[in-house]
Amino acid sequence: MAAPAVIAVDLGGTSLRAALAGPDGQLGPIRRTRTDARGGPESVVAQIAALVAEVCAAGNDPEVLGVGLASPGPLDPFTGTVFTLPTFQGWHNVPLRDLVARATGLPVTLENDAASAAMGEWRFGAGRGVDSLVYVTVSTGIGGGVILDGRLLHGRMGMAGHVGHMILEPDGPRCGCGNRGCWEALASGTALGRIVREQLAAGAPSSMQAIAGRPVTAEDVVTAARAGDPLGVALLAAEARYLGIGIVSLLHLFSPERVILGGGVSTALDLMAPGIAAEIAERAMAPFRSVPVVAAALGGNVGLAGAAAMAFQSARVPVS
Ligand SMILES: [Zn+2]
Structure with missing residues (x-):
């Protein structure tokens, strides 16, 4: 079995991306799809679950500790609820963390994208x-x-x-x-x-x-x-x-x-x-x-790096 890893997911208004990440912040190949922002939460949760499954299947038998999910907000990371997504249709008080956990069978950490990016730069970038x-x-x-x-x-x-x-x-x-x-x-x-x-x-x-x-x-x-x-x-x-x-x-x-x-x-x-x-x-x-x-320092991958940092923190695995 390979080293412990997490799956980082970056939910954006136009693109949805996911990658396997190690405790050193290194990302595996990035899988992406066009976000179905008009399809409602169920469709986006299904898209996330499909990407997570792809990333798992492509990894070298990784020990996946959990999923870190960076999402636009406003959202409550404690309850895992997305209050609303202005550019998405049909999103109102969506329990996104629990929906993704159910769909993937993995523990999920949800954080707003800017806070997640701060975590990414802190752990793996300019901070x-x-x-x-x-x-x-x-x-x-x-x-x-x-x-x-x-x-x-x-x-x-x-x-x-x-x-x-x-x-x-x-x-x-x-x-x-x-x-x-x-x-x-x-x-x-x-x-x-x-x-x-x-x-x-x-x-x-x-x-x-x-x-x-x-x-x-x-x-x-x-x-x-x-x-x-x-x-x-x-x-x-x-x-x-x-x-x-x-x-x-x-x-x-x-x-x-x-x-x-x-x-x-x-x-x-x-x-x-x-x-x-x-x-x-x-x-x-x-x-x-x-x-x-x-x-x-992390450019366009800061969302994924931050999501990875959040997931490792939830799993109590130190990163470097
Ligand atoms: Zn304002």
């Missing part, structure tokens, strides 16, 4: 070796997870770490949560895309005016900024400012040893680092200013 960190993912939205004094912060219903909904501007733009001026509404990739389209529509001179046939996105802003386009450079500077301001609050709240930035927008961290550092230097209390802000 190795520290006891306290804040992980922030900046992509469609802004999500996060907080590791403090050697454990993932959960709070009531396991909902701690929704960093994207810190309100930075009380009268700012509307957020998906219904509020105004959340960090997510100001600095997510979606927000950056909205802002650049507004600026272009108002006639701002930019190489991005030549983009036709599709909406201009945050990714275009990064590409333009790298090429020295003045609008791209200015918008990334504004993005860095808002990221820096949000990070200052996280430093003051949690006193992490490290802040880890992941998600699509963080691929431009090299361009934004001076702007983020300037906000921290100006706004953070002196003892907090030396905390490094670093790029996430």
Whole structure:
């Protein structure tokens, strides 16, 4: 029999992925399918069970300790209940953990995707070796997870770490949560895309005016900024400012040893680092200013790595 392993499952709005994982964080071949987001919970549970069976069958007779499942939220990791999945149809208070456990015959650990990613970076990525960190993912939205004094912060219903909904501007733009001026509404990739389209529509001179046939996105802003386009450079500077301001609050709240930035927008961290550092230097209390802000290390596999870390923790098997 091979070494103990877990099966990591990453449930996303468009793709569902699974892989065998060892205590060193190494993933086996990744199996994937298109998420049946319109088919309701039963269909998605059947998809998960089928992928888990495939992964087991392809492994070298692994001793599977359990399944780690990273899912969008909001969800309660203690009861294993997904409250709702905004981009899925028919999901309302679904006992996802127990449904998957029944369908696979394996113990299941359910965690929200951002918290799971924080676990992944902590155990296997850019957060190795520290006891306290804040992980922030900046992509469609802004999500996060907080590791403090050697454990993932959960709070009531396991909902701690929704960093994207810190309100930075009380009268700012509307957020998906219904509020105004959340960090997510100001600095997510979606927000950056909205802002650049507004600026272009108002006639701002930019190489991005030549983009036709599709909406201009945050990714275009990064590409333009790298090429020295003045609008791209200015918008990334504004993005860095808002990221820096949000990070200052996280430093003051949690006193992490490290802040880890992941998600699509963080691929431009090299361009934004001076702007983020300037906000921290100006706004953070002196003892907090030396905390490094670093790029996430695990890229697109962070969900699977985090799910694996959760499953090993539940099985009380140490990872390295
Ligand atoms: Zn919000």
